[in-house]
Amino acid sequence: MPQHSPHAIPEGDPFGPDALPYGVFTTPDAPDHPRIGVRHGAFVLDVATAAAEHGSPYADLLDQPVLNPLMAAGRPVWEAVRAEIRGLLDAGVLPGGYARSLDEVTLHLPFEVADYVDFYASEHHASNVGRIFRPDSEPLTPNWKHLPIGYHGRAGTVVVSGTDVVRPRGQRKAPSDAAPSFGPSLRLDIEAEVGFVVGTPSPGPVPLEAFRDHVFGVCLVNDWSARDIQAWEYVPLGPFLGKSFATSVSAWVTPLEAFDAARTAPPSRTYPLLPYLDDSASPEPGGLDLRLEVRINGEVVSRPPFSAMYWTAAQQLAHMTVNGATLRTGDLFASGTVSGPEPDQLGCLLELTGGKGPWLADGDEVVITGWAPGRDGSRVGLGEVVGRVRPATA
Numbered sequence: 567m568p569q570h571s572p573h574a575i576p577e578g579d580p581f582g583p584d585a586l587p588y589g590v591f592t593t594p595d596a597p598d599h600p601r602i603g604v605r606h607g608a609f610v611l612d613v614a615t616a617a618a619e620h621g622s623p624y625a626d627l628l629d630q631p632v633l634n635p636l637m638a639a640g641r642p643v644w645e646a647v648r649a650e651i652r653g654l655l656d657a658g659v660l661p662g663g664y665a666r667s668l669d670e671v672t673l674h675l676p677f678e679v680a681d682y683v684d685f686y687a688s689e690h691h692a693s694n695v696g697r698i699f700r701p702d703s704e705p706l707t708p709n710w711k712h713l714p715i716g717y718h719g720r721a722g723t724v725v726v727s728g729t730d731v732v733r734p735r736g737q738r739k740a741p742s743d744a745a746p747s748f749g750p751s752l753r754l755d756i757e758a759e760v761g762f763v764v765g766t767p768s769p770g771p772v773p774l775e776a777f778r779d780h781v782f783g784v785c786l787v788n789d790w791s792a793r794d795i796q797a798w799e800y801v802p803l804g805p806f807l808g809k810s811f812a813t814s815v816s817a818w819v820t821p822l823e824a825f826d827a828a829r830t831a832p833p834s835r836t837y838p839l840l841p842y843l844d845d846s847a848s849p850e851p852g853g854l855d856l857r858l859e860v861r862i863n864g865e866v867v868s869r870p871p872f873s874a875m876y877w878t879a880a881q882q883l884a885h886m887t888v889n890g891a892t893l894r895t896g897d898l899f900a901s902g903t904v905s906g907p908e909p910d911q912l913g914c915l916l917e918l919t920g921g922k923g924p925w926l927a928d929g930d931e932v933v934i935t936g937w938a939p940g941r942d943g944s945r946v947g948l949g950e951v952v953g954r955v956r957p958a959t960a
């Protein structure tokens with residue numbers, strides 16, 4: 567990159583050439599032309615326009631209002647497009663005149679969400695929640711260490727970072743209440759999670775070793791949760807309206823290959839796993855060393871470590887397709903709340919407050935950020951997922 571570029575980014579910026587997450591943006595001068603950009607420092611690189619002006623064979627895939635066509639194109643194309651963008655950076659074509667300040671652009675939901683699945687993969691989170699919701703039972707259900715537990719969420723209410731979240735209304739009934747009541751949730755919570763975005767479809771099961779052929783990239787997720795609605799409705803079918811009102815995702819999807827230096831072994835397994843989940847002989851470790859940070863109204867409340875997750879994303883994908891379920895471009899599966907073993911590593915207020923609150927108040931702003939170790943001590947930024955709570959509608 568030329569030293570004189572007004573868009574040069576500081577040494578060590580987490581959005582340098584090893585990150586290059588994709589997003590979709592518009593500018594005030596072309597509000598009807600959403601297109602794919604790549605984050606570089608505090609800028610969006612207009613790679614759609616750069617590709618068109620430099621005769622790239624991928625220009626059409628980048629001049630799109632969502633990432634889905636690029637995601638559907640498959641791993642060889644994903645790697646070629648990323649190599650081309652890096653080549654344009656190395657040649658000084660980018661940033662050039664293609665950088666737009668993040669302050670001046672609008673970022674959109676980066677992909678059309680097909681199905682949305684949410685898992686429950688942190689042993690620390692699941693044990694803590696079990697103790698709070700089911701104090702008279704074992705914290706972990708007998709199936710927990712044999713399969714990655716999940717549920718199907720609501721794809722249509724996945725919103726991009728920056729979208730306000732309206733406090734949901736619904737039924738709630740505390741054990742001491744004589745009857746259920748209806749009204750705005752009084753126990754609104756967050757869940758800091760990591761999302762995996764499917765690129766290449768599959769007509770059926772995706773074995774562990776095919777994970778990289780199907781998963782395009784990684785985003786941050788806040789799975790907003792109304793604990794009072796959830797606690798009353800979830801028996802016996804699991805989460806429903808307590809979580810379906812909104813799920814926020816980061817505006818950036820970081821390609822999987824940006825995390826090659828962050829791969830790490832998952833925790834050791836308590837029981838041997840059935841062959842379709844057994845990753846003990848996998849050539850590459852299936853865990854990822856991602857470090858999350860949760861801030862509420864500017865104050866850091868937690869730093870959840872993704873490396874502590876019991877189930878890997880590859881195991882989750884293998885499990886959610888093992889019955890023959892097909893996979894579509896745009897399918898999103900989230901890890902489940904990321905919680906570590908320490909009190910300052912818990913990914914939701916339910917755990918951070920021992921189930922007692924305080925919960926989110928109207929006007930509160932929640933910001934989840936994350937990064938991964940990159941090559942040679944660098945950092946790969948995951949962007950942020952931001953949401954502000956608006957009062958319930960009358």
Ligand SMILES: O=C(O)/C=C/C(=O)CC(=O)CC(=O)O
Nearest residue numbers: 685686687695699757902903
């Ligand atoms: O244990 C339960 O009853 C449910 C807990 C959850 O909140 C489910 C969930 O969203 C999974 C997660 O994010 O880890």
Ligand SMILES: [Ca+2]
Nearest residue numbers: 684757789903
């Ligand atoms: Ca969740």
Ligand SMILES: [Mg+2]
Nearest residue numbers: 789809812813
């Ligand atoms: Mg949700």
